[in-house]
Amino acid sequence: MKMAVIGAGKWGQALYHAFSQKNDVVIHSRTPREIENFVSLDEALSREYQVMAIPAQFVRSWLEKYFEDRGQKILVAAKGIETATGAFLNDIYGEFVPQQRLAYISGPSFAAEVVQSLPTALMISSVNLELARTFSDALPNYIKGYISDDIIGAEVSGAYKNVIAIASGVCDGLGLGNNARAALISRGLVEMTRFGEAFGAHSETFLSLGGAGDLFLTASSTLSRNYRVGLGLAKGKKMDEILKELGEVAEGVGTSKALQKIAEKKGIYLPIASEVYAMIEKGKDPRQSVRDLLG
Ligand SMILES: NC(=O)c1ccc[n+]([C@@H]2O[C@H](COP(=O)([O-])OP(=O)(O)OC[C@H]3O[C@@H](n4cnc5c(N)ncnc54)[C@H](O)[C@@H]3O)[C@@H](O)[C@H]2O)c1
Numbered sequence: 093m094k095m096a097v098i099g100a101g102k103w104g105q106a107l108y109h110a111f112s113q114k115n116d117v118v119i120h121s122r123t124p125r126e127i128e129n130f131v132s133l134d135e136a137l138s139r140e141y142q143v144m145a146i147p148a149q150f151v152r153s154w155l156e157k158y159f160e161d162r163g164q165k166i167l168v169a170a171k172g173i174e175t176a177t178g179a180f181l182n183d184i185y186g187e188f189v190p191q192q193r194l195a196y197i198s199g200p201s202f203a204a205e206v207v208q209s210l211p212t213a214l215m216i217s218s219v220n221l222e223l224a225r226t227f228s229d230a231l232p233n234y235i236k237g238y239i240s241d242d243i244i245g246a247e248v249s250g251a252y253k254n255v256i257a258i259a260s261g262v263c264d265g266l267g268l269g270n271n272a273r274a275a276l277i278s279r280g281l282v283e284m285t286r287f288g289e290a291f292g293a294h295s296e297t298f299l300s301l302g303g304a305g306d307l308f309l310t311a312s313s314t315l316s317r318n319y320r321v322g323l324g325l326a327k328g329k330k331m332d333e334i335l336k337e338l339g340e341v342a343e344g345v346g347t348s349k350a351l352q353k354i355a356e357k358k359g360i361y362l363p364i365a366s367e368v369y370a371m372i373e374k375g376k377d378p379r380q381s382v383r384d385l386l387g
């Protein structure tokens with residue numbers, strides 16, 4: 093397949109490496125990079141299949157500024173909910189391209205391991221299962237693809253797990269122990285399922301690779317940027333210091349603000365997400381958050 097990856101951050105470069113195993117792939121980003129097969133925006137947009145690895149909070153502005161619909165089939169690779177509007181990525185991309193030409197990739201996947209061609213399993217979701225299968229078949233032999241038609245469940249689980257991962261980093265940063273982390277992750281899975289069902293997601297999706305699989309991975313490893321945000325909060329660091337040290341995107345920060353807005357508007361009970369929001373946005377003492385969660 094002739095493909096283009098748009099967005100050359102850690103995940104864009106990892107997916108470029110992965111899809112290049114079996115396909116003719118080029119890569120583009122706003123800022124030119126010294127990467128083999130780095131091409132112009134026009135060349136990237138001319139490719140039949142596109143992989144969009146632009147972080148969630150920048151998707152709308154990028155599409156408004158640069159996107160041209162040339163009939164491309166698009167694989168959305170970001171995980172997040174737009175802070176400003178509470179929009180899911182399928183809403184935003186859906187304003188530019190029919191859902192029949194959109195698919196979403198999710199699941200437990202640290203870019204650092206994908207670029208080493210380490211064994212990985214991922215979910216590709218679309219209302220068009222034939223398109224999901226096409227992208228799944230394009231994956232390299234070291235990545236096993238599973239397909240689903242539950243795009244809401246895939247999106248919510250991929251975005252929400254980042255917020256629970258922040259909470260898990262706080263838990264470990266405070267030295268609360270393995271029991272506490274397991275309880276937090278388990279209750280986090282219940283909370284993200286509750287949230288997703290409010291938007292029509294299938295509950296079983298949250299037990300899949302994109303739900304429990306990605307949550308277990310991200311909430312238990314310092315390879316996760318979101319988990320590392322939590323470690324910083326536990327140490328009493330301010331958000332700007334944490335993000336400066338991180339030097340990479342942590343989607344859970346923006347998504348926690350989006351979840352708070354949605355929870356207040358729709359009256360959904362999100363105890364863990366609301367404590368993460370309070371720590372990030374209001375500087376709430378993490379120890380007080382733990383006491384309030386256990387209270
Ligand atoms: N890194 C991973 O392990 C991983 C794995 C799976 C999914 N993801 C998801 O992939 C998405 C991208 O994350 P990443 O890991 O590549 O992040 P990153 O921090 O490595 O790179 C972020 C990229 O966004 C670009 N960027 C910054 N501001 C921008 C703007 N205004 N417009 C367009 N681009 C802008 C930066 O130049 C950079 O290339 C996120 O949604 C993330 O959750 C990441």
Ligand SMILES: O=P(O)(O)OC[C@H](O)CO
Pocket residue numbers: 171199200201202203254257306309310315316317318319341342343
């Ligand atoms: O580094 P994080 O926390 O953005 O997690 C990366 C991937 O989403 C893991 O599946």
